[in-house]
Amino acid sequence: xxxxxxxxxxxxxxxxxxxxxLLGPGDEHLAQLEEALDADLHVxxxxxTLIGEPSELALGERLLDELVxxxxxxxxxxxxxxERVLGMLRAETTERxxxxxxxxxxxxxxxxxxxxTLNQKRYVDSIDEHTITFGIGPAGTGKTYLAMAKAxxxxxxKQANRIILTRPAVEAGEHLGFLPGTLxxxxxxxxxxxxxxxxxxxxxxxxPKLMAAGTIEVAPLAYMRGRAQPYDAKxxxxxxxxxxxxxxxxxxxxxxxxxxxxxxxxxxxxRKPVYRVTTQDGASTVACGEHxxxxxxxxxxxxxxxxxxxxxxxxxxxxxGHARRYELPLIDPVExxxxxxxxxxxxxxxxxxxxxxTTATTPGFTTADxxxxxxxxxxxxxxxxxxKSDYDYVLRHSQGGRGGLRVANPVTTTxxxxxxxxxxxxxxxxxxSYKFNSAWVRIWLLQxxxxxxxxxxxxxxxxxxxxxxxxxARLRDDVLFLVRSLGGxxxxxxxxxxxxxxxxxxxxxxxxxxxxxxxxxxxxxGLTPFRLGRKxxxxxxxxxxxxxxxxxxxxxxxxxxxxxxQVAAENSLYVTDDFIVTHNTLNDSFIILxxxxxxxxxxxxxxLTRLGFGSKIVVTGDVTQTDLPGGVRSxxxxxxxxxxxxxxxxxxxxxxxxxxxxxxxxxxxxxxxxFDARAQQDAPRSGPPARTHRKQRS
Numbered sequence: 001x002x003x004x005x006x007x008x009x010x011x012x013x014x015x016x017x018x019x020x021x022l023l024g025p026g027d028e029h030l031a032q033l034e035e036a037l038d039a040d041l042h043v044x045x046x047x048x049t050l051i052g053e054p055s056e057l058a059l060g061e062r063l064l065d066e067l068v069x070x071x072x073x074x075x076x077x078x079x080x081x082x083e084r085v086l087g088m089l090r091a092e093t094t095e096r097x098x099x100x101x102x103x104x105x106x107x108x109x110x111x112x113x114x115x116x117t118l119n120q121k122r123y124v125d126s127i128d129e130h131t132i133t134f135g136i137g138p139a140g141t142g143k144t145y146l147a148m149a150k151a152x153x154x155x156x157x158k159q160a161n162r163i164i165l166t167r168p169a170v171e172a173g174e175h176l177g178f179l180p181g182t183l184x185x186x187x188x189x190x191x192x193x194x195x196x197x198x199x200x201x202x203x204x205x206x207x208p209k210l211m212a213a214g215t216i217e218v219a220p221l222a223y224m225r226g227r228a229q230p231y232d233a234k235x236x237x238x239x240x241x242x243x244x245x246x247x248x249x250x251x252x253x254x255x256x257x258x259x260x261x262x263x264x265x266x267x268x269x270x271r272k273p274v275y276r277v278t279t280q281d282g283a284s285t286v287a288c289g290e291h292x293x294x295x296x297x298x299x300x301x302x303x304x305x306x307x308x309x310x311x312x313x314x315x316x317x318x319x320x321g322h323a324r325r326y327e328l329p330l331i332d333p334v335e336x337x338x339x340x341x342x343x344x345x346x347x348x349x350x351x352x353x354x355x356x357x358t359t360a361t362t363p364g365f366t367t368a369d370x371x372x373x374x375x376x377x378x379x380x381x382x383x384x385x386x387x388k389s390d391y392d393y394v395l396r397h398s399q400g401g402r403g404g405l406r407v408a409n410p411v412t413t414t415x416x417x418x419x420x421x422x423x424x425x426x427x428x429x430x431x432x433s434y435k436f437n438s439a440w441v442r443i444w445l446l447q448x449x450x451x452x453x454x455x456x457x458x459x460x461x462x463x464x465x466x467x468x469x470x471x472x473a474r475l476r477d478d479v480l481f482l483v484r485s486l487g488g489x490x491x492x493x494x495x496x497x498x499x500x501x502x503x504x505x506x507x508x509x510x511x512x513x514x515x516x517x518x519x520x521x522x523x524x525x526g527l528t529p530f531r532l533g534r535k536x537x538x539x540x541x542x543x544x545x546x547x548x549x550x551x552x553x554x555x556x557x558x559x560x561x562x563x564x565x566q567v568a569a570e571n572s573l574y575v576t577d578d579f580i581v582t583h584n585t586l587n588d589s590f591i592i593l594x595x596x597x598x599x600x601x602x603x604x605x606x607x608l609t610r611l612g613f614g615s616k617i618v619v620t621g622d623v624t625q626t627d628l629p630g631g632v633r634s635x636x637x638x639x640x641x642x643x644x645x646x647x648x649x650x651x652x653x654x655x656x657x658x659x660x661x662x663x664x665x666x667x668x669x670x671x672x673x674x675f676d677a678r679a680q681q682d683a684p685r686s687g688p689p690a691r692t693h694r695k696q697r698s
Contacts, residue, residue, distance in 0.1 A: 009057045011064050013046040017071055022064075024079065029067075032082050033060065062089055069098035075112070087657070088118050095121065105149045106156075106201055113149040113201065116658075120146060123652045127618055130650035132608065134596075135620040136636065137654030143620035144594045148197045150618070151590040160590040160616065161215070162308060165194045166607075168221045168598040194218055194594060215307070221593065221603060227291045227310075228269040228562035229576065234285075235565075236575035238337050240436045244563050255569035256581055258332040258439070258487075265566035265609045272562045275311050280324060280552040281489045283578030287311050288562055292583055294573060295326040295551070308583075315554050324550035329573070329581045330524070333439040334485045341433055342414045344379035345441045346531070349448015351376070351411075352420075352428050352475065359421040363395040363411045364388075371532060372451060382410055426471045426514045430478035439486065443527065446482045451532040454521075456539040463545030464538070466521040466529045471514035479519055484579035488523040489547040522547035549580075566609060588614040596621035597636045598628055604635030624672075 013022060023030045023043065034041050037060045039052030050060045066085045067077050075081075085097040095118060105124065106113045115121040120142055127133045127150050135143040154160040195218065198207060210216045231245030236254040247253070252260040269288070277293075278284040289312035296306050298320075309326070318325055341348075350372060351357055356364035367373055368391050376395075377385045385393040397409045415421050418431045434445050454468035470476055476492065483490040497512035504510065523529055523544055530536040567574050572583040593599070593607055596619045604619075611617055621636045628634060643649050 006052055007054050007057060008049060008051050009061065011048045011050065011061055013048065013064070013068060015046060017046070017068055019043070019046060021071055021077060022067060024077070028079060029077065029082050032079055033063065036082075036086050037063070059086075059089060066096065066098045069096075070101055073098075075101070080116075084116060091118070093118050105146070106153050113146075115146065116142070119652075119654055119658045123654060124150065126650040126652045127616070131615075131648045132611070132617045132619070133650045133652065134636075134639070135618060135652055135654065136623060137658065138622050138624065138656060140659040141654035142658065143654060144194070144592065145197050145200075147592050147618040147620060148194070149201060151592060152198075152201045154590045154616065155215070160588055160614075161305070162589040163216045164589050164591040165198070165216070165218045165594070166221050166592070167194065167594045168596070168603065194592075217310075221599065221607065228267075228272060228288045228564040229291065229582075230274060230286050230560040230562055232560075233287075234577045236334065236579065238335070240336070240432070244565070247565060253565075253567055254331075254334055254575045255567065256329060256331055256571055256573040256575075257569075258334040260335075261567050261569040261574070263565050264568050267564045267566070267606060267609070269562040269564055271559050274557060274560050274562065275315075275554050276557050277311065277551060277580075278553045278555075279328065279578075279580065280550045281491050283484070283549070283580055285577035285580050285582070286557065286560070287582065291564075293326070293551075294329055294571070294581070294583060296329075297325055297327075298323070301327075311554060314551060318551055318554065324552060326551045328549045328551065330487050330489070330547060330549055331485075331575055331579055331581055333443075333487055333524075333527075334575075334579075335439055336436045338438045338441075339433060339436075341437065341441060342417055343411075345434055345437075345444040346448045347376055347379040348418075348434065349445040349450075350452055351415075351448075352430070353449050353452025357415045357420050357423055357428075359412050359415055362409060363415065365393045365395060366391050367393075367452070369532060369534075375531070380411060427474070428470075428472045429474040430482070435478060435481055435485075442482050442485060446479070446486070447529065447531050449479060449482075450521075450529050451535065454529070454535075456530070456535055457520075458538065458542065462542070464542045466523065466539070466544065468519045468521060470517050470519075473515075473517065476517040476519065479521075483519075483521050483523065486523065486527060487547065488521060488527070489549050490522075491520045493518050493520075570614075589616075591615060591617045593617070593619045594621070597623050597626045597634045599635035600628070601633055601635040601638050604639050608639075624676075 013019065024032070027043075030041055030043065033039075037050075037052065037056045039050050039056045039060055041060070042049045042051075048064065050057045052060075063082075063086055066089070067082065070077060070081065070085075081101065084101065088095070088097040097118075099121075101114060101116065104112050104114055115124050123133075123135055123143070124146055127147065133147075135147065137143055148165070151160070151163045151165075155163055198216070198218075202210070207216065211218070229244050231243065233244045234241045235244055235247060236242075238252050238254060238260045242251075242253075247263055247266060249263055249266055251263045253263060255261040272288045274286050274288050276284055276286050289310065291311045292308050293311065293314070294306055294308050295314075300307060306329075314326055351363070351365065354366050354372075356366070365373065365376060365385065373385050373387075373393055377383060380395065382398050383395050384398045386396050387393055395409070395411050397407060397411075399407060412421075418433070420428070420431070423429070430445065434441055450466060450468060453470060454466055456464045457467045458464050468479055470479070480490050480492065495516040495518060497515050500512050502509040502511040521529070524547055525544070528536065528539075529544070530539055565574070566572070567583075573581050574583060576582050591611075596604070598621075599607065607619075608617065619636070619639075623634060623637050626634045626637075640651050
C-alpha cells in the first residue's frame with residue numbers, strides 16, 4: 001500500500017499488556033486484523049504500525065484500543081473476540097465493544113458469563129429494566145443461558161429468594177404418564193438443557209440441597225400451573241366465609257395481615273388429585289399436589305428465612321426425629337367489616353359463660369368474683385345486679401316499675417334478638433354479628449368467656465397457657481373461631497360424659513349429662529386473654545408464649561375439581577379453612593419459561609398472570625421451531641400483538657448474528673433465514689398480506 005491515499009500510523013501498546021495475549025499465538029490475531037482491516041500491520045516490541053486507508057487506520061486504532069481495554073479487565077482475547085469487536089465497530093453502535101464484552105453477569109469456578117454480542121447485552125439490559133422480558137430468536141443465541149445467569153445472579157444478590165425454571169412438555173409420540181420411571185425421570189428429558197445450564201453456574205453439590213429446600217424449582221409448565229384448591233374449599237372474606245367456587249375477580253378476601261385484598265385472577269384447573277393438609281392443632285384444608293405453602297423450618301428461623309414449597313414436596317419429610325418440621329405463618333387479627341352490636345361484647349361473653357339466659361325468668365348471673373358482677377353491671381345500661389345469694393345475682397331492670405308500667409328487661413330483649421333465648425349451657429353459641437366483626441369486638445367477647453369459664457394453667461419452667469371448658473359443641477367451635485381469627489392456636493379434647501365419675505353438689509353425687517369440651521389456647525403476644533384481676537396477674541407472671549402452627553400430616557383423598565386464585569396481597573397469601581394461611585402465586589422469584597413457542601395462547605396467559613410481587617419473568621423461544629400439533633397457535637407468536645405497549649414488558653429479538661455456538665450454526669441459521677425470505681417474496685400475493693413483526697423494543 002504505497003499510493004497517495006495510504007497513510008501510516010503507529011499505536012503504542014502499554015507495557016502492562018502482554019503482546020502475545022493481544023496478537024494471539026503465532027500472531028493469529030495479527031493476521032486476522034490485517035485481513036479484516038485491509039491494511040498492513042507491522043509489530044516491533046510494543047509498537048504496532050498500521051499502513052492503509054485513513055478510514056481503515058482509524059478503525060484499526062479503535063479496534064486495538066478496545067482489545068487492550070478488554071485485556072485490562074482480566075479477560076482473554078480470542079479470534080472470536082476480535083471478530084465481534086470489529087463487527088460492533090463497523091455497526092457504529094453507541095456502546096463500546098469493551099463495555100459489552102466485559103459485562104460480567106456471573107462468575108463460577110474461575111469462569112465468567114458475559115454477553116458476547118451487542119444484541120445480547122441489550123437483552124440482558126432489558127431483563128434488568130423490565131419485570132417481564134421476552135427473548136425471541138434462533139437456537140444458540142444465548143436466550144436461555146443468559147436468562148439463567150441473571151436468575152442465579154439475582155439469587156446471590158438476594159433480589160430473588162427462588163428460581164423457577166419451566167418448559168412446556170410437548171408430547172413426542174408418547175404421553176408423559178406412560179413414560180417409564182418416576183415423575184422426575186419422566187420429565188428430565190424435557191428439562192435437561194435447563195439442568196445443564198444450572199450446573200455451569202452453581203456448584204453441582206449444592207444444587208440438590210437448593211432444590212430440596214424449594215430455592216430452585218424445575219418443572220414442566222403443566223405441573224407448575226395447577227396450584228389449586230377444590231371449589232368447596234373455604235376462603236375467608238371481610239364479611240365471613242365464602243368458597244373457592246363462589247369467588248369472582250374483584251372480590252375481596254383476607255390476607256395474612258388480616259386486611260382485605262382483591263382477587264386479581266380466577267383460573268379453573270380441572271380435576272386433579274388432592275390432599276388433606278392437617279396441622280397439629282386439628283385445623284385442615286384440601287389442596288392439590290402443586291399447591292404452594294409458605295413455611296419455615298428450624299434452620300430457616302435461625303437464618304431469618306422463609307421458603308415456599310409445594311404440597312407434594314413436603315410429603316415424607318414432615319418430621320425430623322419427633323419434631324414437626326414445617327411451620328406455617330399465623331394470621332394477624334382479622335378485621336371483618338365492622339357492624340353495630342346490641343350488647344357490649346365483654347358483657348355478652350360473661351353471660352354466655354356464667355349467665356342464665358333461658359328467658360323463662362329474669363336473666364341471672366352466677367359468680368364467686370364480685371369484680372365480674374360489677375363489670376357486668378357497668379356494661380349493661382339500665383341494669384342493676386341484685387344479689388340473691390353468695391354467688392347468685394339477678395339482672396333487674398332499674399326502670400322496669402316506674403309509673404306502674406311493666407317495661408321489658410333490656411337484657412331479655414337483646415337475648416331474644418340474638419337468638420339466644422332458651423339456650424342452656426350445652427346449647428349456647430356466639431352470634432354471627434359478634435364473630436364476624438371488628439377485632440376488638442371478638443377480643444372483648446373472648447375475654448368475657450375466659451374470665452368466666454377459662455383460666456391460666458401454669459407449669460414449672462414453661463409459659464402460661466389458657467384453658468377453656470364448655471359443654472356446648474357449638475360454643476366450642478365458636479371459641480376456636482375467635483382464637484384462630486385473632487392469630488392464636490387452639491387444641492380441643494373431649495371428655496365424654498359416659499363413664500366419668502360423678503361430681504358432687506352439696507354433698508350429693510351429681511352425674512354428668514353432657515360431654516365436656518376442653519380447649520387449650522395460645523394467643524399472640526400483646527393480646528391479653530383476661531380482664532379479671534387474679535387471672536390476668538397469674539397469666540402475666542410468665543406470659544403466654546408464642547402460638548405456632550405446624551403441618552402434621554398430608555394424606556391423599558382422591559380427585560376433585562379445582563381452581564386457583566391470584567390475590568393482590570404483596571405476599572400473595574390468603575386465608576383458607578380453619579384460618580390456615582396459604583398462597584398460589586410466585587413472589588420474590590426469578591421465573592424462566594423456556595421453549596415458549598410450544599405454549600398455547602391460553603397457557604401463555606395462565607403463566608404470565610401467575611406473576612407475584614417482587615418477581616421477574618423471562619420468556620424465551622424460537623417461533624420458527626414450534627412443535628405444537630397442527631392447527632394450534634403458538635402463544636409466543638400472538639403475545640407481542642396482545643401486550644404491545646404494556647408498560648414494564650420488554651420484547652427483544654436475537655438473530656443469527658448473535659449465535660454463540662459453533663460459527664457454522666450461525667451460518668446455517670442465516671441460510672435458512674435467507675431461504676425463508678426468498679420463499680416469501682416468491683409466494684403468490686393473493687389473500688391477506690403476511691404479518692410482519694412489530695418494531696423491536698429493547
